[in-house]
Amino acid sequence: MEIVLDHVSFTYQAGTPFAGDGLKDVSVTIPDGSYTAIIGQTGSGKSTLLQHLNALLKPTQGTVRIGDRVITPQTSNKNLKPLRAKVGLVFQFAENQLFEETVEKDVAFGPKNFGVPAAEAMERAHHALTLVGIGPEYYQHSPFDLSGGQMRRVAIAGVLAMTPELLILDEPTAGLDPKGRKELMTLFEQLHQEQGIGIVLVTHQMEDVANYAEHVLVMAGGQVIKQGSPAAIFADPDWLHAHHLGLPQAARFARLVQAQGLPLPAPLPLTEKALAHALLPLLHPGKGQSDE
Incomplete structure (x- = not known):
């Protein structure tokens, strides 16, 4: 699923004394099936950009085309539900969104909420849990009895159960130890390579950008200030240093x-x-x- 932002600006609390720019005239394309990394300092607009990729936020100016849907400032919030099933968003510390009494019920909740019959929703849940490496012995456990890394995998499975075409990941390995971080990054690469799922990754880990990404967006002050392959982005260490980014x-x-x-x-x-x-x-x- 291709996503195209065309001169997108977004203002938080527009029309109030507290108004602030989140995005400023952003025009970028996320190619269909690509692995795109987004980097930049805290407050650069990365998370705001992510929330435009599945219409959680609508542009104040400009348009966002998500597949064959065009989102404008005037777009109604009605009928956006199917779109959000195709573009799965995994927030930082996704395990904080777990709430059901068992692992399988938590993962099946999303599909059921979208009208999928209960039996099929449970089937999807089991398939998604298999993808993230959570076996049947955990299905009846409370998700809150699992380790931190397992809880995050269950939360990711809840997004995968929606069978998204694009997976958006906002600092998905934050707070994990090196082993857990490596396991999750390997999982995302497998989903990309074996399941054909597009990936958009926000990260401060330059190693992950170098090892996995095909395309990189660099953000600062609500704008995309540079984009290209990892080789192109990391070719100028002095430029990176000037923008408080590393190699x-x-x-x-x-x-x-x-x-x-x-x-x-x-x-x-x-x-x-x-x-x-x-x-x-x-x-x-x-x-x-x-x-x-």
Whole structure:
């Protein structure tokens, strides 16, 4: 599902003394089936942009096209429900939205609320729980008896049970330990590659941008100030520093190597694998990528 924002601006509490700009003249395209990362400092407009991608917020000016639906400032809130089933939004600390007495009931709630028959809703719930790695032994448990990482997986399963075409993730690994963070990021990559689900990821983890994203939007002051591939975004460390953004760890290490006078091929390696390939000829002269 392609999403196109055309000169979108959004003002919080418009027409009041407390009015504030959330977005300013944003024009971007989220390609169908893509893995897009959105980065920027806190307050840059990332979460506001996300909420326009499934019409939780409507633009103050401009238009948002979500598939074949066009959202304008005048669009009625009626009949937007089917749209929100196609674009699933996972908020930061999604486990805070759990409320049912059992895991399977919580995951099945969304489809049932959208009119899916109870038996089919439960079928969807079990399938979604399988996708996120929660087995049948947990179905009758209270979600509040699970670990933090398991609770977050159950919350994500609740969104997947709606069978979305696009999954929007707002800092989905916040608060998790490194193992839990890696497991979740691997899950999202599998959903993208194996289920064909488009991903839009807001993150402060530059490693995740380098390892998973195909396209990157950089935001500041409610505007998209740069966009392109991870290689293009990370090609100018000075520009990133000026906008209070960093490089992935592999690229930072590569710059330290360069500072010691060791030649590394351009562009800077962004991932651990790319860094290993670049360092191999320096550590073992005569060996190359084909010698793995």
